[in-house]
Amino acid sequence: MNDIKEIIKGCLEGSRRDQELLYRRHAPKLYGVCLQYSDSDEEARDILQEGFIKIFQNLQNYKHEGSFEGWMRRIVVNTALEKYRARHNLYRVDDIETINEPEAEPGNDDYAGVQADDLLYLIRNLPPKYRMVFNLYAIEGYSHKEISEMLSISEGTSKSNLSRARVILQKKVSLYTGLRRSVING
Amino acid sequence: MADDFLNIDLVFRNGLKDFEALPPDSVWDSVQTSLPGKKERNIRLMFARAASVAILTASAGTLLWYAGSELSDGINRQQAVTLNQEQMPGGSYVTPKAVATPVINTPVPSNVATPQSAPGEPARNGLSQSPEQLRTADLSADFKKENRFLPLALIQYKAVEETGFGGKEKREKEFLLSDIELTDQQQGGEKWKLGAAFLPAYYSKFSFGNDDAAKDYIKEEDLAFSYSGGLSVAFNVSRRLSVQAGMVLNTMGQKIEGLTSYSGFIKYTEAKSGSDFAIRTASGTINSVNKDIYFTDSRNISRVLTMYTADIFDPVKANLQYVGSSVIQNLKYLELPVSLHYKLIDRTVDISMSGGISYNILVGNNSYVQSEGVKYMIGKTTGLSPVTFSSSLGLGMEYKLSPSMTLSVEPVFRYYITPLGGITGSSIHPYSFGVMSGFFYNF
Numbered sequence: 001m002n003d004i005k006e007i008i009k010g011c012l013e014g015s016r017r018d019q020e021l022l023y024r025r026h027a028p029k030l031y032g033v034c035l036q037y038s039d040s041d042e043e044a045r046d047i048l049q050e051g052f053i054k055i056f057q058n059l060q061n062y063k064h065e066g067s068f069e070g071w072m073r074r075i076v077v078n079t080a081l082e083k084y085r086a087r088h089n090l091y092r093v094d095d096i097e098t099i100n101e102p103e104a105e106p107g108n109d110d111y112a113g114v115q116a117d118d119l120l121y122l123i124r125n126l127p128p129k130y131r132m133v134f135n136l137y138a139i140e141g142y143s144h145k146e147i148s149e150m151l152s153i154s155e156g157t158s159k160s161n162l163s164r165a166r167v168i169l170q171k172k173v174s175l176y177t178g179l180r181r182s183v184i185n186g
Numbered sequence: 187m188a189d190d191f192l193n194i195d196l197v198f199r200n201g202l203k204d205f206e207a208l209p210p211d212s213v214w215d216s217v218q219t220s221l222p223g224k225k226e227r228n229i230r231l232m233f234a235r236a237a238s239v240a241i242l243t244a245s246a247g248t249l250l251w252y253a254g255s256e257l258s259d260g261i262n263r264q265q266a267v268t269l270n271q272e273q274m275p276g277g278s279y280v281t282p283k284a285v286a287t288p289v290i291n292t293p294v295p296s297n298v299a300t301p302q303s304a305p306g307e308p309a310r311n312g313l314s315q316s317p318e319q320l321r322t323a324d325l326s327a328d329f330k331k332e333n334r335f336l337p338l339a340l341i342q343y344k345a346v347e348e349t350g351f352g353g354k355e356k357r358e359k360e361f362l363l364s365d366i367e368l369t370d371q372q373q374g375g376e377k378w379k380l381g382a383a384f385l386p387a388y389y390s391k392f393s394f395g396n397d398d399a400a401k402d403y404i405k406e407e408d409l410a411f412s413y414s415g416g417l418s419v420a421f422n423v424s425r426r427l428s429v430q431a432g433m434v435l436n437t438m439g440q441k442i443e444g445l446t447s448y449s450g451f452i453k454y455t456e457a458k459s460g461s462d463f464a465i466r467t468a469s470g471t472i473n474s475v476n477k478d479i480y481f482t483d484s485r486n487i488s489r490v491l492t493m494y495t496a497d498i499f500d501p502v503k504a505n506l507q508y509v510g511s512s513v514i515q516n517l518k519y520l521e522l523p524v525s526l527h528y529k530l531i532d533r534t535v536d537i538s539m540s541g542g543i544s545y546n547i548l549v550g551n552n553s554y555v556q557s558e559g560v561k562y563m564i565g566k567t568t569g570l571s572p573v574t575f576s577s578s579l580g581l582g583m584e585y586k587l588s589p590s591m592t593l594s595v596e597p598v599f600r601y602y603i604t605p606l607g608g609i610t611g612s613s614i615h616p617y618s619f620g621v622m623s624g625f626f627y628n629f
Contacts, residue, residue, distance in 0.1 A: 028208050045209060166195070
């Protein structure tokens, strides 16, 4: 297997073969990220395409410090955020919403067995503003302060959106696991 | 509560940590077109490009040779095409009086005119499944209320448990179907397209100017159905934008009504060379070099210029044979179009709009009268612009027959920006509607 440093070097020298090798190796993982942040498969493809173009264009800035995959993932997530901002800036109402911490239903903490594509389906069916905050906070690990800067919303809105996203997801996952348990137990 | 939230975060973080999905190949195709870089030698690609250049060069050579022979022939004839003014009293043209049109279908004598004929695992990607497609029978009220959020997998899981049928296979099948759909939607990332296209079109024309004679002429002239065909090469600048250039031979005809012609005149003409008849049209003058054909204008709008006016010569009394009541002008243009095409819809069937401009070289110019399928060539039209420019606007559809072959159908509107020609005080700008259809090879 080719060492990633050699592939990056080849990409920087303009080798189309190395560029394709890098793409083929990492596209499936990054496409999964794109699907998490998008409403449709077409949008996910656009994010992946633009993301990879940026990756290749900025490859000389990668200093081989830290995970290369993490570096690429950040670029793809930023591309998704740019697309989201471009689409939602015109009619964003997040900041005027009141911040009421929603009540979660009684929890069901046995979530084992929920498959990845089902989780993805649930995330993609969230309203976009909830989906973005949940992805950035729960999956990527950003703080509310960072998210508020990324999405140009207040920290309070970020928290509120996260709570709403969690409530919705918790209900869906509980329903899923509860139904699954009832089916299994007859 | 906080634990529940933390738990749900972990469910998604861990569940999606290693999630992968295979993107369609079209993404890489689009990415690589946007990247600079030295490309590895691709013999197939180089061969295809070389072949396209060779085909275009050969076509251009043939057409230019044809154009050159037509033009030089035209110049030679042009020198001979001068009216015999020395035979006319006062040295000026006289318009003949109209004569009665004889009965049609009079046999044409055989001795008077010479007839001429002219890697990784596949994406498990059933994610955009419509909720309406899901099976909802026998679910609880709460479940029904919420089922629009539930994934396909859950519904199938329950259905499988209830019915006893194998669910894994069914589910795999569902996802495979989705994959096929995605594959169908892949758009070729090929950079080049080479193709052949055919465009039948119906022409009409705008005329500008205040010349009354020109207006009278135009009323009697009908631009006829025309056709063009040629080769084109397109370069995909991006996934949606492409530039197309090509070489097209366009044939357009015009029928001029009200010009009665007779054959058998050669025994009456005194001129050994030059032209006895000049026919004025809105786009130029046809100087007849066929000594056997006599012309008269049955519309009486001063189009036929001759010394053999009706008071001097009566074709019926002279027992000339009637040929026809119209003259056909036939023009051929070698067109070099350049156009931009933008895909409005980028799917299996693409919808795109196009706009372009074309440099048109006049390569064919002849006029004739026709009787019972036999053409009697009479000469060329003088006063036509040797070069014109036209613009085009189209809205087309492309369907991918295979990864490398595309069928294109495109309704096109064309307008000649510069006039074809014109008598003093008028200019003629044809326009046309047609449907271009062609096959393109993508590489």
